[in-house]
Amino acid sequence: MSTVFHNKDPVSESLKLFKWLIAPLSPTSFFKQYWEVKALHIQHNSAYYFSDILTTAKLDSIFRDSDVLARESSPNLRHDDIGKPFMEVTLNAGDMLYFPRGTIHEGRTDPECHSFHITVSVYQHNSFADLLEYALPEALKKASFDNVHFRKGLPLNYLKHTGYVNKNILSEERLNIMAEIQKLFDSLRDYIDIDKAADQLGRRFMYDSMPPVLSKQEIFHTSKYDGDIMKEGKIFNRAEFDMDTEVRLLRYFCVRLVIDEECSKLYYNTENAKMYHGEEEQVLVIEFNLIPTIEMLQSTYPKFTNIKSLVVNNNSNIETIQLVSDLWERGLLITNNSVTTVIGD
Incomplete structure (x- = not known):
């Protein structure tokens, strides 16, 4: 089975990223020692050899996309919507292929043989966002019980200064509301119980796991x-x-x-x-x-x-x-x- 990978970045950017991940031990010895045996040396140090090829700012621009580390699996996409491929590999029986979450992949079977493969999605719903989904509601509950500022009534005319139709009107009342909310968010941090939230996330893992x-x-x-x-x-x-x-x-x-x-x-x-x-x-x-x-x-x-x-x-x-x-x-x-x-x- 052949697998084709797609992304929204130019092929050249993907190649730069690949070169950044693979670095020679020295500029002169890499091809002599490793190229002939087709070995792959994953970079652990000496990153300066490629520091001028891909900077931190460039990496940030490449990865700044909602598809990176996607929280949910996407629906099936049409071939015309996924763009040009940046990599194509052929998998034989027993091969395993890893690609990060959010990578758009498309498989096709060799017409001369059948194909049976299993795609396993891992590490979904196990992010900091999932942890905070348990932590924040509990923190707000504790804060509203303990801190009187969370129980204060909203300004009488708050509906005139908030909402979709008012979001671009920077009235003094709106600015005061936003400032007060920011103070409450700052106070909310003191009520977050990460350990309790982690136990709830762990409980879910117990039920979800094999x-x-x-x-x-x-x-x-x-x-x-x-x-x-x-x-x-x-x-x-x-x-x-x-x-x-x-x-x-x-x-x-x-x-x-x-x-x-x-x-x-x-x-x-x-x-x-x-x-x-x-x-x-x-x-x-x-x-x-x-x-x-x-x-x-x-x-x-x-x-x-x-x-x-x-x-x-x-x-x-x-x-x-x-x-x-x-x-x-x-x-x-x-x-x-x-x-x-x-x-x-």
Whole structure:
């Protein structure tokens, strides 16, 4: 399959950008040492060799476009609307091609063979804008409760000085309104809780993501293999933990702890369906006194920790082992060694 890339910039600008990314170790040795073997040396230093070709201002002008790092995938475009291509590559079976978000690409199949390919879009809805979408409404809510200036009434005639039909009329009343809003924005920064917003974004990631892929070795130390089963009314292979059992989180990013005024909830993705949002959000309610245990599991990852070390905040051994069992049953923990199993009723 051949893939053609398009952009709105001239071909020469794209070539300059390509040269800027690839720099010789020295002006004389590059072709001698690298050209013959067709190697690609990605620039890490010595950028001055190309400093006169592409300046920061030129880069800014090239990238100043809404298509760069697009937040949403574009609809299908017509061939006549996408402009002239600046690059064309042929992909064979097993090849992988990466291009930044916002790159317009067009594929076509060789008439002599079929083509099956998968396009994966990554890192969308994971930007600073997405983080602020959670942070700003909460900050405004806190500010309006705490700061009387946010609760002050608008000027009586504000509708005469704002809005589309009034935006070009620089009246004194309009300037005063804009100045007051600027002061409120300056104050709003003090109420932004980035950590709380990040937890909400992490919660969304837990629901959006696929379950972690386990290696063959990991399977034998998780509930996926060591978990209990029921046969003829009896439970077999039920795991029993003692204080010396060593555990760790399966993955650091398989859980997210979210705390509100009423309770603390641990959102996780190990039981997500492979179909997007095919199941409800997976969540485990955690008692407040057990939060330090979750914190320790995350802070010590990827090292194994014995359960004895997870007994913190004056919690009992029974409480800690019960939490470990709950996490184990949901596939969130992996043990350093196989656990002891028993046959239950």
